Amino acid sequence: xxxxxxxxxxxxxxxxxxxxxxxxxxxxxxxxxxxxxxxxxxxxxxxxxxxxxxxxxxxxxxxxxxxxxxxxxxxxxxxxxxxxxxxxxxxxxxxxxxxxxxxxxxxxxxxxxxxxxxxxxxxxxxxxxxxxxxxxxxxxxxxxxxxxxxxxxxxxxx
Amino acid sequence: xxxxxxxxxxxxxxxxxxxxxxxxxxxxxxxxxxxxxxxxxxxxxxxxxxxxxxxxxxxxxxxxxxxxxxxxxxxxxxxxxxxxxxxxxxxxxxxxxxxxxxxxxxxxxxxxxxxxxxxxxxxxxxxxxxxxxxxxxxxxxxxxxxxxxxxxxxxxxx
DNA sequence: CAAATTATTTGCAGACATGCAACTATTGCA
DNA sequence: TGCAATAGTTGCATGTCTGCAAATAATTTG
Numbered sequence: 001x002x003x004x005x006x007x008x009x010x011x012x013x014x015x016x017x018x019x020x021x022x023x024x025x026x027x028x029x030x031x032x033x034x035x036x037x038x039x040x041x042x043x044x045x046x047x048x049x050x051x052x053x054x055x056x057x058x059x060x061x062x063x064x065x066x067x068x069x070x071x072x073x074x075x076x077x078x079x080x081x082x083x084x085x086x087x088x089x090x091x092x093x094x095x096x097x098x099x100x101x102x103x104x105x106x107x108x109x110x111x112x113x114x115x116x117x118x119x120x121x122x123x124x125x126x127x128x129x130x131x132x133x134x135x136x137x138x139x140x141x142x143x144x145x146x147x148x149x150x151x152x153x154x155x156x157x158x
Numbered sequence: 159x160x161x162x163x164x165x166x167x168x169x170x171x172x173x174x175x176x177x178x179x180x181x182x183x184x185x186x187x188x189x190x191x192x193x194x195x196x197x198x199x200x201x202x203x204x205x206x207x208x209x210x211x212x213x214x215x216x217x218x219x220x221x222x223x224x225x226x227x228x229x230x231x232x233x234x235x236x237x238x239x240x241x242x243x244x245x246x247x248x249x250x251x252x253x254x255x256x257x258x259x260x261x262x263x264x265x266x267x268x269x270x271x272x273x274x275x276x277x278x279x280x281x282x283x284x285x286x287x288x289x290x291x292x293x294x295x296x297x298x299x300x301x302x303x304x305x306x307x308x309x310x311x312x313x314x315x316x
Numbered sequence: 317c318a319a320a321t322t323a324t325t326t327g328c329a330g331a332c333a334t335g336c337a338a339c340t341a342t343t344g345c346a
Numbered sequence: 347t348g349c350a351a352t353a354g355t356t357g358c359a360t361g362t363c364t365g366c367a368a369a370t371a372a373t374t375t376g
Contacts (some may be wrong), residue, residue, distance in 0.1 A: 012293045016277045019296035020181045022303035026180065039332065040198070058353060070334050072355055077332075094342045094353040119178075120171050125302040130295075135170045137288075137295030138177030144283040148183020152190070197362065216323060228364055230325055235362075252323040252372045 016141070026122075030115035034107055041066075042078055043107075046100065049084065050108040052100040056089060065151065083107065174299075184280070188273035193267055199224075200236055201265075204258065208266040209241065212257040213248060242263065 020118035034043050041064065048063055049055060061071035075098060078084045089095025100108075123131055166312060193200050199222065206221055207213060219229035236242045241262035247253025258266075279290055 015293040015296045022300040094296040134295045135173040137292040142180040143179040145180035152186045
């Protein structure tokens with residue numbers, strides 16, 4: 001690698017770090033309001049349900065990397081609070097499906113909406129030309145990066 | 159806004175959201191290992207200390223938006239675990255400064271290092287030309303996004 | 317100098333998550 | 347049919363965070 005290329009390399013790393021911080025700010029702000037009414041682990045459950053629809057207790061517990069016993073009790077609290085409901089599993093009568101209530105669904109979509117709105121506001125500050133360049137750059141990056149796993153994203157609550 | 163511009167706008171939002179997921183995956187993976195040895199609130203404290211150096215108990219408590227009483231006890235645990243030390247405040251003998259131990263400092267820098275390494279690996283897959291475009295685009299984005307506040311970043315632990 | 321203020325800690329109480337072990341209900345296999 | 351495996355819940359114990367009120371020590375103000 002030439003020296004110029006090396007410098008560009010370091011430069012791009014730092015620019016990426018900065019962008020990641022800006023992005024985290026957006027994410028954090030969008031989630032903040034939800035975290036006033038549910039805990040982070042609970043919000044993660046809501047996000048999983050929002051993405052996958054009604055899911056077995058055990059499956060969710062696995063995805064959350066918690067013991068079933070822990071998870072059952074967390075579900076108890078979430079059910080009392082009205083974020084989810086338990087419905088009998090189809091076929092296997094041992095299984096229990098967890099389903100988002102309207103209220104739970106709303107909470108997740110509020111967060112998503114807020115996030116999208118803020119990103120649009122940011123993008124609105126750019127010229128059409130810059131916006132095109134940005135889309136290309138983000139796409140390049142996303143392509144080069146491995147698709148993040150569910151667990152990875154859940155670490156941060158989304 | 160013309161219809162075409164509107165479409166481009168929505169398009170860039172979705173591209174940004176997609177890339178943000180990749181970027182967040184990187185951040186999440188970098189933090190994950192730390193969260194095996196400290197809690198999220200504790201890691202936030204370490205990050206604050208890492209950024210600002212020795213800081214008063216009260217100042218930290220404010221930044222963490224927790225009561226001093228809660229915070230004192232959290233510090234107790236962190237001190238026992240060896241992440242921080244308390245040193246007498248200079249001048250005011252009521253004050254107590256919190257300072258990172260080498261161990262605590264190391265934990266934070268491990269996370270940072272891991273994140274930088276992964277970003278570099280991703281960027282290495284790009285051509286020099288693309289990398290330059292990316293630096294410019296990410297910088298644009300970070301600039302257009304308001305600088306995330308300390309509280310915003312702390313919401314998610316960094 | 318005495319009184320009010322400030323910085324931190326401690327007492328007390330509650331909510332949530334975690335882990336291990338035991339228990340119930342239901343399935344599936346021999 | 348009978349017994350092992352599976353899905354989920356419950357008992358019990360612990361660790362962490364959170365909040366309010368009161369205590370302690372040191373500083374500042376009148």
